[in-house]
Amino acid sequence: MQIVITCFFILGCFAPCMFGRSMVGIQSTSYNVVNYGAHGNGESDDSQAILSAWKEACGTEGTSTLVIPQNRVFMVKNINLSGPCKATSIHMQLEGKIVAPQKNEWTNYLKVDDESSLISISDVNGLRIDGNGEINGFGSAWWKCPSCQRPKVISFQNCNDLRVSYLSIIDSPRAHVAIDGCSNAVFSNINIHAPANSPNTDGFDICASKYITIQDSIIGTGDDCIAINGGSSFINATGIACGPGHGISVGSLGKNGVHDTVEQVYVRNCSFTNTQNGARIKTWQGGSGYARKITFEKITLTKAFNPIIIDQNYGYDDFESDAVEVSEVTFRGFEGTSGDEKAIDLSCHSPVFINVILEL
Ligand SMILES: *[C@@H]1O[C@H](CO)[C@@H](O)[C@H](O)[C@H]1NC(C)=O
Ligand SMILES: *[C@@H]1O[C@H](CO)[C@@H](O)[C@H](O)[C@H]1NC(C)=O
Ligand SMILES: *[C@@H]1O[C@H](CO)[C@@H](O)[C@H](O)[C@H]1NC(C)=O
Numbered sequence: 001m002q003i004v005i006t007c008f009f010i011l012g013c014f015a016p017c018m019f020g021r022s023m024v025g026i027q028s029t030s031y032n033v034v035n036y037g038a039h040g041n042g043e044s045d046d047s048q049a050i051l052s053a054w055k056e057a058c059g060t061e062g063t064s065t066l067v068i069p070q071n072r073v074f075m076v077k078n079i080n081l082s083g084p085c086k087a088t089s090i091h092m093q094l095e096g097k098i099v100a101p102q103k104n105e106w107t108n109y110l111k112v113d114d115e116s117s118l119i120s121i122s123d124v125n126g127l128r129i130d131g132n133g134e135i136n137g138f139g140s141a142w143w144k145c146p147s148c149q150r151p152k153v154i155s156f157q158n159c160n161d162l163r164v165s166y167l168s169i170i171d172s173p174r175a176h177v178a179i180d181g182c183s184n185a186v187f188s189n190i191n192i193h194a195p196a197n198s199p200n201t202d203g204f205d206i207c208a209s210k211y212i213t214i215q216d217s218i219i220g221t222g223d224d225c226i227a228i229n230g231g232s233s234f235i236n237a238t239g240i241a242c243g244p245g246h247g248i249s250v251g252s253l254g255k256n257g258v259h260d261t262v263e264q265v266y267v268r269n270c271s272f273t274n275t276q277n278g279a280r281i282k283t284w285q286g287g288s289g290y291a292r293k294i295t296f297e298k299i300t301l302t303k304a305f306n307p308i309i310i311d312q313n314y315g316y317d318d319f320e321s322d323a324v325e326v327s328e329v330t331f332r333g334f335e336g337t338s339g340d341e342k343a344i345d346l347s348c349h350s351p352v353f354i355n356v357i358l359e360l
Contacts, residue, residue, distance in 0.1 A: 040072030094133030230260030247277030254287015301336030
């Protein structure tokens with residue numbers, strides 16, 4: 001009886017307030033790229049139209065919406081959607097498809113390198129992207145040269161309070177999503193797909209970022225489903241179905257003798273199917289820094305090779321050198337099948353390797 005009365009009371013009090021707010025308080029100005037000249041026919045270059053609409057959305061006070069409508073295909077060349085923005089939050093309703101140009105049609109094609117992205121979003125806070133859209137990087141022409149520099153599909157640099165959901169990203173020339181220097185981001189219901197033999201096509205590449213959550217997503221690529229690189233902390237991956245791919249990896253850290261740190265990583269309720277690795281930590285010899293407070297738990301494996309692997313000797317063969325310290329690592333609740341007889345592979349650099357807890 002008490003509960004019923006309480007509910008009634010709360011509704012009675014708040015319902016009119018919420019109604020009032022939506023009527024007068026929150027205004028969101030909407031910018032549809034089609035109104036800025038985007039053709040959406042899959043062939044015309046829609047970069048300028050999307051950039052113009054972005055500038056309006058970014059320059060609006062309060063909240064704004066950028067609409068990339070459904071049932072259309074927008075071809076863009078490498079574009080920079082950059083801030084800082086006047087808008088306190090921007091909602092990108094990505095309902096249609098965005099596709100990359102032919103390989104040699106990228107802007108400044110000869111200057112496109114590993115740091116380039118089809119869509120580069122930088123210095124934007126409070127961005128939300130959703131809408132069941134798709135971005136296709138048309139990577140196959142690029143994969144033919146595995147040693148060449150190749151661009152990513154989408155990168156987020158210095159973006160805080162980011163929410164990305166219900167998005168498919170397909171066939172990136174290199175990593176699909178790069179997260180660099182960001183804080184407080186949630187990626188959910190993301191579908192990433194590239195062939196098992198496509199080179200360096202990481203699903204997510206996280207670097208120098210904190211408080212990043214990747215959840216309820218399907219990632220199948222030719223490299224790491226998620227790679228957690230130097231300068232990252234408080235990274236959570238939950239409900240990820242990974243495969244094919246190289247697993248969920250911390251590192252590689254300490255390449256070329258650099259000082260790298262990663263801590264507070266939680267990987268939970270994830271599955272690895274036909275992957276080259278499951279839970280992996282890889283550090284180069286000669287580096288310094290640490291990878292610590294890392295937990296992998298409730299992991300289901302189906303024909304995954306190297307279900308658990310720590311490789312502190314990635315790269316050079318110099319056992320006298322420094323190493324990145326690996327500590328406070330927990331593997332708990334692993335079940336399923338390995339691709340071969342070896343389930344656990346610990347290749348340690350003994351003087352600095354301490355304290356791994358295994359609870360299988
Ligand atoms: C995007 O920004 C990067 C870094 O500021 C710059 O190097 C690149 O040329 C820009 N790309 C385009 C297409 O403007
Ligand atoms: C990550 O998971 C840990 C352990 O469950 C939790 O304490 C923490 O709040 C989570 N972090 C984020 C950013 O969601
Ligand atoms: C996460 O857990 C739920 C509930 O146990 C399960 O149905 C789901 O398959 C799990 N996801 C993955 C990717 O393992």
